[in-house]
Amino acid sequence: MSGAALLEVAVGGIAIGCVYSLLALGYSMIIRASGIIHFAQGEVMMIGSMCGLSALWLAPALHPALVLLAGMAAGGVLAGAMELLVYRTLRRRRVPLMNIITATVGLSILLMNAARLGWGSEPLRYPDLFSGAVEIGQLRISPQLLWIAGTGFAIMIALQLFLSKTRPGLAMQAIAQDPDAAQLIGINLSRSMAGTFAVAGAMAGAAGVMLGSLFFSFFEMGFITGLKAFVAATLGGLGSIGGAMLGGILFGLIETFGAVFVSSAYKDAIGMLLLIAILLVLPQGLAGLRKRGR
Amino acid sequence: MRWGTPVTLLAAALLPSALPDAFLLHLMTSVAIAAILALGLQFLLGVSGQLSLGQAAFYGVGAYGSALMTGAGLPFAAAVPLAAVFAGLSSLVLIPVTRLRGPYLAVATLGFSIIAYLVIKNEEWLTGGSLGLMGISRPALFGERLRDPAHVYWLCAALAALVYLGLRRLADSRFGRAAHAIRQDEDAARASGLRVTLIKSQCFVISAAVSGLAGALFAHHIRYLGPADFSFWKSVEVLIMVVIGGVGSAAGAILGAAVVVLLPEWLRAVGDYRLLVFGGAVVGLMLFGSGGLAGLPGALRRRPEARP
Numbered sequence: 001m002s003g004a005a006l007l008e009v010a011v012g013g014i015a016i017g018c019v020y021s022l023l024a025l026g027y028s029m030i031i032r033a034s035g036i037i038h039f040a041q042g043e044v045m046m047i048g049s050m051c052g053l054s055a056l057w058l059a060p061a062l063h064p065a066l067v068l069l070a071g072m073a074a075g076g077v078l079a080g081a082m083e084l085l086v087y088r089t090l091r092r093r094r095v096p097l098m099n100i101i102t103a104t105v106g107l108s109i110l111l112m113n114a115a116r117l118g119w120g121s122e123p124l125r126y127p128d129l130f131s132g133a134v135e136i137g138q139l140r141i142s143p144q145l146l147w148i149a150g151t152g153f154a155i156m157i158a159l160q161l162f163l164s165k166t167r168p169g170l171a172m173q174a175i176a177q178d179p180d181a182a183q184l185i186g187i188n189l190s191r192s193m194a195g196t197f198a199v200a201g202a203m204a205g206a207a208g209v210m211l212g213s214l215f216f217s218f219f220e221m222g223f224i225t226g227l228k229a230f231v232a233a234t235l236g237g238l239g240s241i242g243g244a245m246l247g248g249i250l251f252g253l254i255e256t257f258g259a260v261f262v263s264s265a266y267k268d269a270i271g272m273l274l275l276i277a278i279l280l281v282l283p284q285g286l287a288g289l290r291k292r293g294r
Numbered sequence: 295m296r297w298g299t300p301v302t303l304l305a306a307a308l309l310p311s312a313l314p315d316a317f318l319l320h321l322m323t324s325v326a327i328a329a330i331l332a333l334g335l336q337f338l339l340g341v342s343g344q345l346s347l348g349q350a351a352f353y354g355v356g357a358y359g360s361a362l363m364t365g366a367g368l369p370f371a372a373a374v375p376l377a378a379v380f381a382g383l384s385s386l387v388l389i390p391v392t393r394l395r396g397p398y399l400a401v402a403t404l405g406f407s408i409i410a411y412l413v414i415k416n417e418e419w420l421t422g423g424s425l426g427l428m429g430i431s432r433p434a435l436f437g438e439r440l441r442d443p444a445h446v447y448w449l450c451a452a453l454a455a456l457v458y459l460g461l462r463r464l465a466d467s468r469f470g471r472a473a474h475a476i477r478q479d480e481d482a483a484r485a486s487g488l489r490v491t492l493i494k495s496q497c498f499v500i501s502a503a504v505s506g507l508a509g510a511l512f513a514h515h516i517r518y519l520g521p522a523d524f525s526f527w528k529s530v531e532v533l534i535m536v537v538i539g540g541v542g543s544a545a546g547a548i549l550g551a552a553v554v555v556l557l558p559e560w561l562r563a564v565g566d567y568r569l570l571v572f573g574g575a576v577v578g579l580m581l582f583g584s585g586g587l588a589g590l591p592g593a594l595r596r597r598p599e600a601r602p
Binding site: 031037039086089090093095096098099100102103105106107108109110111112113114116117227230231234238265266268269271272273275276279280283284285 | 339345390391393394395397398400401402404405406408409412413415416526530533534537538541566567568569570572573574575576577580581
């Protein structure tokens with residue numbers, strides 16, 4: 001395989017990796033703040049994707065950035081509402097974590113089937129948000145891929161700034177580290193928790209628009225993608241923001257190269273095997289590497 | 295509760311005479327098989343506190359194992375237990391993983407389940423690939439093919455009852471109490487001299503073997519196997535059964551299995567909204583209380599006392 005083709009595969013891997021990273025960030029933020037494995041994260045992504053597409057149907061000339069924003073808004077509102085209406089109620093009743101996790105599965109089934117009724121069961125194509133191709137020498141890279149990778153990185157940097165520089169972001173970090181101490185210094189736990197879910201949902205919504213524009217929107221798209229992103233988050237170390245970003249991109253690259261070089265039928269298996277292997281050596285994921293180094 | 299078990303067993307045994315419809319009996323057989331599957335996870339999660347999202351893999355090993363063995367000429371009565379043993383053995387691959395905790399164990403078993411699904415889907419020479427295996431033999435006992443759906447039901451219900459009683463005895467044994475201690479506090483259990491990793495692995499293997507038994511019965515009950523029945527959804531379904539029933543309650547697991555199998559069938563009346571309602575019902579049941587269905591009577595009993 002020539003170097004140019006190799007680079008094309010790599011760009012594809014990074015682009016799909018960005019989608020996983022954005023989703024994995026949501027998993028990581030939620031698990032760190034509340035302990036919940038949010039199985040409905042993939043469905044939030046799917047709803048974001050559908051809403052972005054619907055925005056395009058209403059206004060075909062919409063700027064891609066606004067489509068992305070529509071997806072993010074939909075995902076954020078949805079995830080925030082899920083926290084306020086379901087998970088918060090469950091937590092207040094001191095229900096075991098296992099039950100809350102099962103409720104996320106229930107919500108996931110609910111959303112998937114609601115989308116099937118609302119948007120139909122056929123895969124829906126996104127119109128091309130970008131045309132032409134970027135040519136570097138003999139290399140042709142689809143603008144979609146570059147757009148996705150660029151936007152993905154921009155969003156992740158924005159999230160990092162939000163979490164480390166702004167007051168609401170710092171409050172979210174605080175409740176994740178120690179909810180009692182955070183409440184003692186006057187942080188509104190309820191609001192920060194809802195904020196965490198909303199931000200995680202917005203990330204998922206962005207991932208949905210990206211994945212939709214890369215392939216298509218489909219009511220079942222969230223399921224397997226969500227699982228893979230969860231695996232990516234675990235790969236990076238659950239609860240670690242940097243780990244989730246790294247894990248997602250790594251998982252995207254492994255999967256894409258695995259499909260090209262090993263076997264496309266077993267492309268999902270390669271990532272899983274690697275995951276099990278890594279967990280055996282580093283039970284805390286890649287984030288455990290840094291702790292061990294200290 | 296002392297009367298509960300014999301009365302339920304009697305009711306389960308008399309069910310075929312009360313259900314004249316062959317389809318309903320077929321469904322009840324599916325409930326019995328699902329109950330075995332749920333009891334397997336209930337033992338793992340409720341007794342030893344390990345969350346597995348890979349039960350579908352062991353269910354699949356049991357199902358394909360038994361189907362292939364009877365296909366090769368082995369009698370049903372030998373193939374089914376052998377398939378369960380195979381499923382138990384296949385879980386040994388994952389033993390190194392049992393030292394992982396909480397979500398990490400869940401993800402590792404989830405990964406295993408996805409690999410197993412892909413093997414079932416792609417290895418056509420062994421499993422028939424996406425087309426699946428057809429014409430699997432009927433269950434047979436003492437050289438007699440069981441053609442009457444009531445007989446198949448009795449067989450599966452009896453095995454479900456045996457698994458229920460067996461796992462309950464095991465949970466109350468010295469071994470089961472050790473597993474309980476690990477679930478409550480792994481470090482304290484280790485400090486008291488329990489061989490934590492060994493006990494956790496043993497629970498894992500037992501749970502896998504029970505799932506394999508359910509899979510083997512499923513193969514001969516439905517008599518067709520395709521990859522779709524062994525996807526990650528199956529693992530999720532089992533988890534829903536256990537949690538709806540109430541983690542820690544074996545009777546609840548059976549109840550949960552009945553709900554998960556029967557509710558979507560019953561909801562066929564609402565057509566396209568079927569799974570929508572099912573998802574809503576799962577969320578609603580979680581809102582009821584911590585004990586799931588098994589905790590409902592207790593929750594209802596407690597409520598009047600709470601009022602002044």
